[in-house]
Amino acid sequence: MEDDETPPADPLALIQREQANLARDLTPDPRLMYWPWGFAWLIGFGLLFLRFGPDGKVFVDLPEWLPLTVLLLLLIAAGITTGVAGARASRQTAGPTSRQGRMYGFAWSIAYTGFSILFAQYSGVLPDDKLSLLWAGGMVGLTGALHMAGGAVWNDRQLFFLGAWTSVINIIGILAGPGWHSLIVAVAGGGGMLLAGLLWRSRR
Structure with missing residues (x-):
């Protein structure tokens, strides 16, 4: 073999690289x-x-309707954004994987609808601060549980860890009480998701 000749590439390494590229292309x-x-x-x-x-x-004398309205609008926008991103990725797959994704998406919609109907039954029974804690704690807890379920289904340790983290901080916030729960979820929950997206993007 001449010194300037390039040795043949390892076929196994090529296959692994192409598999990694494909997985990256199919993952939002x-x-x-x-x-x-x-x-x-x-x-x-x-x-x-x-x-x-x-x-x-x-702490800040905002109109009472403003915080919840902003939260709901942002949640709707987040749902649309992630839904579009997930749909684009799922179009490149077929079979069980695509079906799992659709079923998982339906699970989110049905679960949140059921919780909303349940919590609405207590709107005239509980004090406002307790009712707010019920809604927030229930929805955040559901989010953590569904993230852990998704991590278990797809063997995704990162998603499972995010769900576990969300569940733990939610429990801490509920025990701390109304007001503190919002702060804990905002900083540890929202900040945790921002950090997760950044870290997992760099690893990807």
Whole structure:
């Protein structure tokens, strides 16, 4: 063999590289999947904390309707963004994987609808601060559980860890009480999603 000849590439290495490239192409950008929710939680729950702080303290005298309205609008925008990103990725797949993705998406929609109907039954029974904690704690807890379920289904340790983290901080926030829950979810939950999207993007 001449000195200037290039040795043949390792076929196994080539196959592994192409598999990695394919997996990357079929996986949505983590920033598109986590950053919209991270910003929604950080801003939305942050406003709730500023307006409805611990023991009813008002840090910023915002209109009462504003924090919840902003949170809901941001959550809707996040759902649309991640839905479009996920749909684009799923169009390149078929069979069981694509079906799993659709079923997982339906699970989110049905679960959130069921929780919303359930919690609405207590709108005239509980005090406002307890009712807000019920809604926030229930929805954040559901998010953590579904993330862990998704991580288990797809053997995705990162997604499972995010779900576990979300569940733990939600429990801490619930125990801390109204007001503190919003702060904990905003900083540790929203900030955690922003950090996860950044770190997992760099690893990708």
